[in-house]
Amino acid sequence: MGRMMTTTAKSPGLSPEEIQAQKRAARAEGWRRRAPLMPALIFVIICTQIPFLLTIWYSMRSRNLLRPEGEQFVGFSNFADIFLDSTFRSAALNSVLITFGCVIVALLLGLGLALLLDRQFAGRGVVRTLLITPFLIMPVAGAMLWSISMFEPSYGLINWLIGLVGISPVDWTSQYPVFSIIVALVWQWTPFMMLLLLAGLQSQQRDVLEAASMDGATRWQTFRFVTLPHLRFYMELAVLLGVIYVVNTFDHIYLMTAGGPGTASANLPFYIYQRAFLGFDIGQSAAMGVVTVIATIIISLLALRLIFKSLNAKEQS
Amino acid sequence: MTKGQLLTTITWVIALIFFAPVAWMVLTSFKQESDAASSPPSFFFEPTLDQYRNIFSSDAGPYFLNSVIATAASTLLVLILAVPAAYALSIRPIKRTQDALFFFISTKMLPIVAVIMPIYVIAGQIRMLDNIFTLIILYTAMNLPIAIWMMRSFFLEVPAEVLEAASIDGASLIKTMRSVLLPMVSPGIAATALICVIFAWNEFFFALNLTAANAATAPIYLMSTMTSEGLFLAQLSAASVLASLPVVLAGWFAQKQLVRGLSMGAVK
Numbered sequence: 001m002g003r004m005m006t007t008t009a010k011s012p013g014l015s016p017e018e019i020q021a022q023k024r025a026a027r028a029e030g031w032r033r034r035a036p037l038m039p040a041l042i043f044v045i046i047c048t049q050i051p052f053l054l055t056i057w058y059s060m061r062s063r064n065l066l067r068p069e070g071e072q073f074v075g076f077s078n079f080a081d082i083f084l085d086s087t088f089r090s091a092a093l094n095s096v097l098i099t100f101g102c103v104i105v106a107l108l109l110g111l112g113l114a115l116l117l118d119r120q121f122a123g124r125g126v127v128r129t130l131l132i133t134p135f136l137i138m139p140v141a142g143a144m145l146w147s148i149s150m151f152e153p154s155y156g157l158i159n160w161l162i163g164l165v166g167i168s169p170v171d172w173t174s175q176y177p178v179f180s181i182i183v184a185l186v187w188q189w190t191p192f193m194m195l196l197l198l199a200g201l202q203s204q205q206r207d208v209l210e211a212a213s214m215d216g217a218t219r220w221q222t223f224r225f226v227t228l229p230h231l232r233f234y235m236e237l238a239v240l241l242g243v244i245y246v247v248n249t250f251d252h253i254y255l256m257t258a259g260g261p262g263t264a265s266a267n268l269p270f271y272i273y274q275r276a277f278l279g280f281d282i283g284q285s286a287a288m289g290v291v292t293v294i295a296t297i298i299i300s301l302l303a304l305r306l307i308f309k310s311l312n313a314k315e316q317s
Numbered sequence: 318m319t320k321g322q323l324l325t326t327i328t329w330v331i332a333l334i335f336f337a338p339v340a341w342m343v344l345t346s347f348k349q350e351s352d353a354a355s356s357p358p359s360f361f362f363e364p365t366l367d368q369y370r371n372i373f374s375s376d377a378g379p380y381f382l383n384s385v386i387a388t389a390a391s392t393l394l395v396l397i398l399a400v401p402a403a404y405a406l407s408i409r410p411i412k413r414t415q416d417a418l419f420f421f422i423s424t425k426m427l428p429i430v431a432v433i434m435p436i437y438v439i440a441g442q443i444r445m446l447d448n449i450f451t452l453i454i455l456y457t458a459m460n461l462p463i464a465i466w467m468m469r470s471f472f473l474e475v476p477a478e479v480l481e482a483a484s485i486d487g488a489s490l491i492k493t494m495r496s497v498l499l500p501m502v503s504p505g506i507a508a509t510a511l512i513c514v515i516f517a518w519n520e521f522f523f524a525l526n527l528t529a530a531n532a533a534t535a536p537i538y539l540m541s542t543m544t545s546e547g548l549f550l551a552q553l554s555a556a557s558v559l560a561s562l563p564v565v566l567a568g569w570f571a572q573k574q575l576v577r578g579l580s581m582g583a584v585k
Contacts, residue, residue: 033411036401040461041417043398047458048424054435113331121325129569130336136568137339138519140536141557144543145342148550155356157341163357187338192579199576199584237583248428251521255540269430269522276434277526289431296428 052293058286078287087263088288091271092295094178098249098267101178102185103242107235109186110193117194118201128198135191139251146184147173147256177257177265184252189245193238200234201227247296268292346555353551368555377556380538384518384560386449387534391456392513395464396506398457400499403468408480408498418469421462422581429459429522440527449532455523460513463581467512470582471505472498504574511571512578515564535560 014022059078063071082088117128134142150158151172159169172180204227212222250269253259259266259274266274268288276285318326345353347364406414436455437446445451475498483493499506521536528537539560542553568575576584 030412033405033409035405037405037411037417040398040402040465041420044421044424044458044461047454048427048432051432051435051439052427054438055431058434113328116324116328116331119321119324121321121328123329127328127332128572130332132568132572132575133336133339133565136515136561136565137342138536138539138557138561138564140519140521140539141342141561142338144539144553145338145557148543148548148553149341149345150338152354155354155358157338157358160356160358187335190335195572195576196580196584199580203585234584237580241580244426248430250430251536254521254525255543269428272430273433273526276437282434282438286434289428289434292428293426293431296426 055286055289058282059290061283063282064280074283078283079291082284082287082291087266087271088268090263091266091268094265095247095267095269095292095295097178098182098185099243099247101182102189102246102249103239105182105186106189106193106242107238109190110195110238111197111231111235113190113194114197114201117198131194132191134187135189135195137188139188140255142188143184143252143255146180146187146252150184151180151256173257174261177260181249181252181256181265184256185246185249189242193242196234196238196241197231200231204230244296268295342554342557345551346558348551348554350549350551353554354548368552369559371552372556372559377538377559380533380535381559383449383452383528383532384535387452387456387532388514388517390453391460391517392510394453394457395460395513396510399461399464399468399509400506402465403472404494404498406465407469407472408475418466421465424458425462433522433526436523437526446527447529447531449528451527452520452523452532452534455527456513456517456520459520459523460516463516463578464509464513466581466583467509467578468502468505468582470577470585471502471508475501508571508574508578511567511574514567515578518564 060073060075061071062074062078113131117124117131137145148156150156153159153169153171156172158172163169170176208226209222212226217225248269249267250273253265253267253270254273257265259270263271269292272285272288272292275281275288279285344360346368347366348359348362349365349367352359352362405411406417411417440446440448440451479497479501480493483497519536520534524532524534524537525540528534533541539553539556542549542556
């Protein structure tokens with residue numbers, strides 16, 4: 001196979017022609033290796049990078065589908081406008097709140113469930129199957145299930161449940177829209193966290209755990225100093241993937257609150273969608289898109305750093 | 318009760334609480350509309366298949382057919398593109414493998430909403446709005462990075478001796494691929510397909526913005542049951558059950574592959 005190419009080092013005493021031929025062969029080999037990658041690479045570039053470049057282009061122009069004649073280059077004024085837009089700021093805040101609220105709560109619940117499932121007991125397979133189901137339900141169905149069957153003020157299950165203990169009915173999606181959305185999202189994403197962390201727990205070497213308990217470590221100490229460091233990679237991965245997926249949340253907001261009341265529960269994807277498809281303001285929605293991309297990258301990086309720097313600091317203190 | 322029994326009980330209770338909304342959805346789908354939206358909720362009722370009958374006699378068919386087409390075609394296209402690409406990033410790696418891997422994963426960090434407008438405008442200009450082919454292309458692009466990462470993790474597990482043996486035999490690249498590699502990574506291909514199917518089947522945002530009467534998919538049908546003639550909760554529940562069923566069943570039967578797929582091959 002092509003691994004032989006790596007052994008053809010430049011040997012002394014070759015004529016320029018031979019060196020040339022070697023270089024040509026190396027280049028040809030390079031292209032032979034790249035060839036299988038090319039279709040996928042080109043496909044992804046066309047489908048993601050070209051639209052994104054166009055988004056950047058749109059973001060510097062005043063373009064409104066309702067006024068096609070008025071298009072012109074406006075530089076960064078769309079960006080200036082959106083930072084003065086208080087709805088954009090509140091949508092950005094909601095994005096952060098929903099993303100972190102969901103990821104952190106789902107991670108903690110998922111960790112708890114993974115620990116509970118990492119033992120032998122009757123019906124373990126059934127329990128795991130029940131627990132992963134919320135993640136497999138079509139998100140559109142899950143969002144409507146929560147907004148209607150669960151949170152509906154007059155016949156929803158939640159109000160009936162709290163009514164049993166004497167709490168008066170609450171109009172969840174109107175009074176606590178962001179909270180309601182986070183609840184539905186946590187329900188959907190906890191199984192995801194649980195699955196990753198459970199895989200992490202089960203990849204632990206049993207003899208290490210046994211050695212810890214032989215050395216007189218308590219259950220908590222074993223968890224704290226053996227299991228948790230081992231889980232770190234899995235938690236990082238779960239948080240990173242969770243943030244990437246949850247920051248894009250659209251289905252739940254569109255179907256549960258439509259960003260309302262007013263714009264109280266709109267996150268960035270929903271607000272950008274509103275501006276683009278209901279307001280037809282291409283320039284501004286594109287500028288918001290660009291800002292969202294930058295913010296997503298920052299959030300993904302910060303999410304990793306914040307959580308694990310603090311965890312490390314605690315471990316060392 | 319011992320400590321172990323207590324933990325087991327707690328685990329079961331939590332699992333049932335988590336599952337309760339799903340159970341409620343299934344229960345509601347067997348109710349008449351009058352029982353579905355009752356207060357207090359009705360737990361005992363005469364079950365009926367009316368809601369499912371309504372859906373099968375309604376216009377739901379084309380929506381589900383579109384979902385099947387978009388999901389199957391995009392998954393197939395993803396595999397055709399991802400398997401060779403993953404090969405070039407694992408077995409016979411190109412020089413800048415790390416860069417290529419990072420590029421693919423970085424496209425997953427690109428919020429879809431940031432590119433929807435240009436896609437909408439381009440699709441409109443080339444007359445591809447409300448066309449199932451547009452969804453196929455976009456779902457392929459959406460799943461391709463995940464599939465490449467996943468397939469790569471499976472290729473990396475192929476023992477080096479196997480590949481060397483094949484190359485000593487003088488088997489050509491295509492032949493090695495077909496007779497040695499593909500059979501070895503076929504479980505990986507199945508796991509990759511599963512993940513692609515889940516994400517494509519459940520996709521809502523592209524379908525909402527780029528389709529109308531012709532190419533709309535199952536999630537759009539669900540939404541339309543809510544908004545068209547008021548709310549029919551029992552029928553919505555039945556439609557939700559039907560729309561969720563393929564992915565739920567696939568996920569139940571392939572729990573192991575699910576973990577690996579969701580972590581893009583990083584967790585085994």
